[in-house]
Amino acid sequence: MTTVHADTARIPVPTQSTYQTRVADYWNAEENPVNLELGKIDDLYHHHYGIGDADRTVLDEPDPGRRRERLTGELHRLEEAQAQLLASHLGQLSPADRVFDAGCGRGGGSVVANLRYGCHADGVTISAKQADFANQQARKRGIDDKVSYHHRNMLDTGFTSGAYAASWNNESTMYVELDLLFAEHARLLRRGGRYVTITGCYNDTYGRASREVSLINAHYICDIHPRSAYFRAMARNRLVPTHVQDLTQAALPYWELRKEADHLVTGIEDTFLTAYRNGSFQYLLIVADRV
Ligand SMILES: C[S@@+](CC[C@H](N)C(=O)[O-])C[C@H]1O[C@@H](n2cnc3c(N)ncnc32)[C@H](O)[C@@H]1O
Numbered sequence: 001m002t003t004v005h006a007d008t009a010r011i012p013v014p015t016q017s018t019y020q021t022r023v024a025d026y027w028n029a030e031e032n033p034v035n036l037e038l039g040k041i042d043d044l045y046h047h048h049y050g051i052g053d054a055d056r057t058v059l060d061e062p063d064p065g066r067r068r069e070r071l072t073g074e075l076h077r078l079e080e081a082q083a084q085l086l087a088s089h090l091g092q093l094s095p096a097d098r099v100f101d102a103g104c105g106r107g108g109g110s111v112v113a114n115l116r117y118g119c120h121a122d123g124v125t126i127s128a129k130q131a132d133f134a135n136q137q138a139r140k141r142g143i144d145d146k147v148s149y150h151h152r153n154m155l156d157t158g159f160t161s162g163a164y165a166a167s168w169n170n171e172s173t174m175y176v177e178l179d180l181l182f183a184e185h186a187r188l189l190r191r192g193g194r195y196v197t198i199t200g201c202y203n204d205t206y207g208r209a210s211r212e213v214s215l216i217n218a219h220y221i222c223d224i225h226p227r228s229a230y231f232r233a234m235a236r237n238r239l240v241p242t243h244v245q246d247l248t249q250a251a252l253p254y255w256e257l258r259k260e261a262d263h264l265v266t267g268i269e270d271t272f273l274t275a276y277r278n279g280s281f282q283y284l285l286i287v288a289d290r291v
Pocket of ligand 1: 020023024027045046047048102103104105106107108109124125126127130152153154155169170171172175176
C-alpha cells in the first residue's frame with residue numbers, strides 16, 4: 001500500500017527534521033565573539049577549535065586593549081593551523097577539481113582550500129544566514145566564480161554524483177547520523193577521491209559518554225559519536241581510512257589560552273579541558289579514500 005501524506009508539498013527545503021531545524025536556529029542566532037572577532041582579522045571565518053603550541057606571552061601584555069588583540073590573534077592563528085592541517089590532507093587537487101565542504105559554517109574552510117589549490121568549492125550549511133554571509137565573503141574576495149555556499153542539508157545535497165575530488169567535515173559530524181552522512185560523501189566523491197574529518201569523539205575505552213561529553217552535547221545541541229562509530233560507518237560506505245591522528249594533546253594549548261580570554265570565552269572551556277584530560281573525549285583527524 002502506498003501512503004501519500006497530505007502535507008508532502010509543505011516539506012521545507014532543505015528537507016530537515018525538527019532537530020535539524022533547532023540546529024539551524026542555533027546557527028542562525030549565533031554571534032559569538034570567538035567566531036566573529038577572530039574571523040574579522042583576515043576575513044577567514046572558522047567555527048572550529050585550534051591546534052598546536054600557543055604563544056602564552058600574549059598574556060603578559062600590560063596594555064589591556066593590546067592584550068585582548070594579541071590573544072584574539074593567537075587563537076585565530078591556532079584555528080588557522082587546524083584548517084590548514086585538514087586542507088593539507090585533501091590530496092593532489094588541481095584548479096579544475098571540485099571539493100565539498102559539509103557543514104561549512106561561515107565558510108573559512110572552503111576559502112582555505114581554494115587559496116591552497118585554486119579548486120572549486122561547494123559549502124553546505126543548514127543555516128541560511130551562514131550561507132548568505134559566506135557568499136558575501138566570497139564575493140568580497142573575488143572568488144565567487146569558484147566558491148559557493150548553499151543552504152542545504154549535507155545528508156541530501158542534491159549535488160551531482162561523482163563530481164567531487166575531495167570532501168570534508170570540520171567539526172560538523174556530531175549533528176548527524178554517520179551512515180547517512182558517509183553515504184552522501186561516498187555518492188558525491190569520485191572513485192579515488194579523498195574524505196577528511198576533524199572531529200571531537202568520545203573515547204570507547206572510557207565506557208560511555210562522560211558527564212563532560214554530555215555537557216558539550218547540551219551546550220551545542222549535538223550528539224557526539226564514539227570513536228568506533230566513525231570506522232564502522234566508513235567501512236559500510238566505501239570510505240577506507242588511510243591516516244588517523246589523535247589531536248587531543250595538540251588541542252589543549254588552544255583551550256588553555258581561550259580560557260584566559262575574558263572577551264571571548266563562552267563558558268564551555270573548562271568542560272573541554274576536563275573531557276580531554278580525563279580521557280573521555282578525543283580530538284581526531286581521519287583521512288579516508290573513496291574506493
Ligand atoms: C561547529 S560548525 C563548523 C563549521 C565549519 N565546518 C568550520 O569549520 O568553520 C557546525 C556546522 O554544521 C552545520 N550543520 C549541522 N547540521 C547540518 C546539516 N544537517 N546539514 C548542513 N549543515 C549542517 C551548521 O550549520 C554549522 O555550520
